Amino acid sequence: MAVTDRCTTIINRALEPMHLKGDYIDRALVPLVPELCKLAAKHQQSIASPVFTAIFRKIMSTWTDTVVGPKPPDPSVLIAAIKQWLCSCATCAAVRTFLTLNVQRSQTWPRIGAPTRRHVEGFLSKHARAAATWETVRSSPQGITVNKADSLVGSVQWLINPKKGAKLLLTISKDTAELKTILGADYARILTALKAPLRPTAAATSAASGSGSDSTGQAMQNVPAASNASIRAPAATIAPTAKCSLASMSSASTSIPNAGGPLKKQKK
Secondary structure (H helix, E strand, O other): OOHHHHHHHHHHHHOOHHHOOHHHHHHHHHHHHHHHHHHHHHOOOOOOOHHHHHHHHHHHHHHHHHHHOOOOOOOHHHHHHHHOOOOOOHHHHHHHHHHHHOOOOEEEEOOOOHHHHHHHHHHHHHHOOOOEEEEEEOOOOOEEEEEEOHHHHHHHHHHHHHHHHHHHHHHHOOOHHHHHHHHHHHHHHHHHHOOOOOOOOHHHHHHHHOOOOOOOOOOOOOOOOOOOOOOOOOOOOOOOOOOOOOHHHOOOOOOOOOOOOOOOOOOO
């Protein structure tokens, strides 16, 4: 069986609609991208060939539509209230960071003791009543679990996920013309959702400047900061990497339900 046929078989299983949810995309499809790049290079196949184009386009479209999604309601009122929480103790600072910069929905601070728990609860009640709920961890000493409101979870994710998506796109290719070929009609939509600038191809830039300089790799760099200044997401540097680099996701699992395990070299 040809490598493209084997890819198609696995891809069809990986992209069954029942699987295409946020956690599955992160756990299975995202790690699949660099592995497919590696496979294409091994068999001297172009990543812009039809079989690879189909999977890369589907993964990026699914990421854009499912993981990034539409912009959630503005949480600036909630964030403004949390900013009035000025206590600088370690636990209060950690809870504030969790509420405004962490994509997790819930976090526990175990065994901090009843006095510290009551101290944190006092500030939560005063500054974050609409942004979170909390409960006591009945241990000795006591702890506290804080649960973030959906509005805050969605807002932080909406700021961070486009940067992750832009980095994923760079893993496929840094060449603007090649990305246009791979993404086809979805190119502009995906780059817009990832808040990445649409830049001219290397050839177009060289022709315009007359300098012959190569702009390959510039299509996705310098992703602009989010417009909502009330939340500052952690920086996700999108450093130039070699085409189809495996470094950015080498430690991720590539488990695919019902995919029949990893690709193996066929015996002649």
